[in-house]
Amino acid sequence: MAAWSERLAGIRGVLLDISGVLCDGDAGGGRPIPGSVEAVARLKQSRLKVRFCTNESQKSLRELVDTLQRLGFDISEGEVTAPAPATCRILRARGLRPHLLIPEGVRSEFHGIDTSNPNCVVLADAGEAFSFQNMNKAFRVLMGLDTPVLIALGKGRYYKEVSGLMLDVGAYVKALEYACGIEAEVVGKPSAQFFQSALQEMGVDAHQAIMIGDDIEGDIGGAQRCGMRALQVRTGKFRPSDEHHPQVKADGYVDNLAQAVDLLLKHTES
Amino acid sequence: MATRRALKAVLVDLNGTLHVEDAAVPGAQEALTRLRGASVMIKFVTNTTKESKQDLLKRLQNLEFDISEDEIFTSLTAARNLVEEKQVRPMLLVDDRALPDFKGIQTSDPNAVVIGLAPEHFNYPVLNQAFRLLLDGAPLIAIHKARYYKRKDGLAMGPGPFVAGLEYATDTKATVVGKPEKTFFLEALRGTGCEPQEAVMIGDDCRDDVGGAQNVGMLGILVKTGKYRAADETKINPPPYLTCESFPHAVDHILQHLL
Numbered sequence: 001m002a003a004w005s006e007r008l009a010g011i012r013g014v015l016l017d018i019s020g021v022l023c024d025g026d027a028g029g030g031r032p033i034p035g036s037v038e039a040v041a042r043l044k045q046s047r048l049k050v051r052f053c054t055n056e057s058q059k060s061l062r063e064l065v066d067t068l069q070r071l072g073f074d075i076s077e078g079e080v081t082a083p084a085p086a087t088c089r090i091l092r093a094r095g096l097r098p099h100l101l102i103p104e105g106v107r108s109e110f111h112g113i114d115t116s117n118p119n120c121v122v123l124a125d126a127g128e129a130f131s132f133q134n135m136n137k138a139f140r141v142l143m144g145l146d147t148p149v150l151i152a153l154g155k156g157r158y159y160k161e162v163s164g165l166m167l168d169v170g171a172y173v174k175a176l177e178y179a180c181g182i183e184a185e186v187v188g189k190p191s192a193q194f195f196q197s198a199l200q201e202m203g204v205d206a207h208q209a210i211m212i213g214d215d216i217e218g219d220i221g222g223a224q225r226c227g228m229r230a231l232q233v234r235t236g237k238f239r240p241s242d243e244h245h246p247q248v249k250a251d252g253y254v255d256n257l258a259q260a261v262d263l264l265l266k267h268t269e270s
Numbered sequence: 271m272a273t274r275r276a277l278k279a280v281l282v283d284l285n286g287t288l289h290v291e292d293a294a295v296p297g298a299q300e301a302l303t304r305l306r307g308a309s310v311m312i313k314f315v316t317n318t319t320k321e322s323k324q325d326l327l328k329r330l331q332n333l334e335f336d337i338s339e340d341e342i343f344t345s346l347t348a349a350r351n352l353v354e355e356k357q358v359r360p361m362l363l364v365d366d367r368a369l370p371d372f373k374g375i376q377t378s379d380p381n382a383v384v385i386g387l388a389p390e391h392f393n394y395p396v397l398n399q400a401f402r403l404l405l406d407g408a409p410l411i412a413i414h415k416a417r418y419y420k421r422k423d424g425l426a427m428g429p430g431p432f433v434a435g436l437e438y439a440t441d442t443k444a445t446v447v448g449k450p451e452k453t454f455f456l457e458a459l460r461g462t463g464c465e466p467q468e469a470v471m472i473g474d475d476c477r478d479d480v481g482g483a484q485n486v487g488m489l490g491i492l493v494k495t496g497k498y499r500a501a502d503e504t505k506i507n508p509p510p511y512l513t514c515e516s517f518p519h520a521v522d523h524i525l526q527h528l529l
Contacts, residue, residue, distance in 0.1 A: 130397075132389040132427070139418070139427050157439045158401070167394070167401045167439055174438035175431035179417050 007229070007251050008267040013049040013204030015195075015223070016040070018056060018064070018080075020160055020214035020236015021257050023071055030067065031162065033235050035258030037072040043261050044074055048268065051202040052080045053195070053211070055154035055188040055218065057124035057169065059105045061085065081198035083153035083188035084109035087122060090187065096149065098122040099141040101134055101172075120149035123176065123184070125156075125169040135175065142180045150176055154188035156218050160237040189215070190222025199228075210251070212260050214238050221248040231260050277310060277528045278464040281455070281483065283473030284316040284326065286496020287517055294333045295495050301518035302335060308529055315458050315471075317345045317448040317478065319386035319413045319429065320365035343458040345413045345448030346371040349384050351457055352411055352447055358382035361400060363391045364413070381406075385436075385444070386413035387429045397432065404440040414448035449475075450482025470511075470528065472520045474498045481506040489528075491520045 001007070016022065022040065023030045043050050052075060056064050061082050068075050084106055091098055091113055099118035100110060103126045110122075121138045142148040156168035173184045188194050199209055206227035213219025214236030223230040232242060232250040235257070243253055254260045282288060288298050305312060314337060316326070323342045330337045346368050353360050353375060361380035362372060365388050372384075383400045404410055416428035433444050448454055459469060466487035473479025473490075474497050480490030489511040492503050503513040514520050 128394045130394045132392040135392070135431075136389075136427050139431075140425060143418075143425055157441070158405075165402060165405060167398045167435075171397075171401070171435035171439040175427070175435035178434035179427050179431040181417070 004263050005267045010208055011210050011268045012208040013202045015051055015053040015198055015211045017213035017219050018052055018054040021212060021233055022073060024160055024162055032071045033256055035256055039258040039261040041074050046265055049202050049204055051198055053198040054082050055156055057083055057106055057153035058103050060108050063105055081201060087151060087153055087187045096120045099138060101126055101138045103127055103129055120151060122151045123169060123173055124153040130172050139179050148180055148182050150182060150184040152184040152186050155186045189218045192226050195223055195226040216242040216245050216248050220250045233257055275468045278468040279311040281313050281315050281458060281469060281471040283479050284314055286474035287472060287493055289333055290496050295517050297518040299334050301521040305521045308525060311462055312341060313458055314342045317414055320367045322368055322370040324370055348447035348454050348457045349411055349413055360384040361403060363388050382408045384411045385429055385433055392432050401436060401439055404436060404442055410442060410444040412444040412446045415446050449478040452486050455483055455486045476502040476505050480510045493517055493520055
């Protein structure tokens with residue numbers, strides 16, 4: 001592989017995944033990954049632009065940012081690209097009235113959205129609310145529509161909590177897709193549109209931006225398809241087999257965010 | 271048609287072929303008795319995810335069919351056989367009523383997942399447990415992969431979507447054991463000394479019964495009872511070996527032409 005200085009040449013902006021890069025989540029709020037609090041602070045003191053890009057759909061943006069601040073991170077709501085606000089914009093623009101299968105924590109994001117007589121289904125990482133009954137309700141709404149519209153806040157396979165790996169919303173998106181013979185519209189990584197809106201909000205072109213994430217397909221593959229570079233951290237849901245993924249090859253693998261920031265500061269701040 | 275070997279076995283579907291719900295197909299009991307007069311082995315084969323062999327046997331005996339338990343082969347039997355063959359300890363995501371068919375199978379400290387139609391198990395903690403087993407390399411065995419089915423209160427999701435979700439999350443493929451999978455028909459004949467070319471399958475489902483059986487080299491006879499709808503026989507290629515009114519007609523044909 002080429003030298004780091006070559007691989008990181010011209011980088012002006014950094015997109016950071018949250019879960020598995022900044023912290024490992026759990027029901028009680030999670031814990032920071034060692035070195036990540038300081039790494040974010042150092043990055044924000046540098047000349048590099050920074051933005052957070054997450055598929056988090058269990059909590060509202062407010063709650064997510066509160067949690068991260070409590071863990072010591074320098075982060076504010078305006079610095080985060082998250083799927084729920086993006087979904088609301090889509091619903092409003094297309095006059096869609098969703099049946100919501102979402103966790104209670106994120107419901108406040110949909111305040112003011114008309115949910116009467118639904119003409120689409122919105123699926124977020126509902127966790128325990130993914131009961132058979134709730135899935136079947138969503139299934140019946142879709143089967144009752146002439147043109148079923150399923151909007152998914154992310155399509156991740158799994159994520160890591162302190163207790164271990166957890167099924168993510170993707171498995172449930174797939175279940176409804178299979179049951180109804182349809183394909184979901186994904187709002188969130190790895191959708192190109194989602195990465196592009198994060199880049200726009202950061203004000204950096206794709207070829208000058210780098211994504212740092214723990215998901216070889218959602219973060220690394222998705223960012224690279226948008227023309228960005230991408231580093232995979234060996235934290236969070238990272239598994240050793242990711243480094244031999246048949247389709248996706250990261251621009252580099254680093255032990256954690258702290259190491260990624262070391263490299264970025266060393267090779268881009270000249 | 272290529273020369274066939276002498277017929278040794280007859281496979282018969284249950285619901286829709288021998289009986290429709292709680293009523294026997296007219297003349298089916300007598301037809302079965304006539305078939306037993308010939309020297310062929312008979313197996314009753316069905317896709318079920320919640321009825322144990324004992325439940326099926328009870329219903330058939332109530333309808334006065336002369337059948338014994340060891341002649342019944344179901345998708346649950348196929349799953350059990352696969353579990354035994356692989357020597358794994360399954361986490362059983364099946365209806366409680368199906369559990370008798372897994373009697374004696376070790377299920378503690380599981381290293382495999384068997385999934386049927388079990389809405390009561392399709393909740394997050396249970397599926398997450400299954401997901402973690404699969405990620406650790408446990409095989410996923412699906413009784414079948416139906417998308418949905420009709421319930422009294424409307425449509426309901428079948429096991430297929432949940433199998434598909436687990437396959438997606440773990441990047442693995444389930445082994446599906448029910449009809450029309452080839453393994454189902456081959457398993458039904460296992461240990462009988464009978465080759466597929468020496469067997470005929472009678473059923474009311476053109477794809478699952480007839481198509482599936484013909485795919486492994488059996489003859490397939492489609493009966494126009496149960497779920498049969500006009501022109502079903504045109505839905506598979508090659509078409510059924512024979513399409514006839516009902517089970518008794520199928521038996522007549524076998525006795526006159528295949529023995």
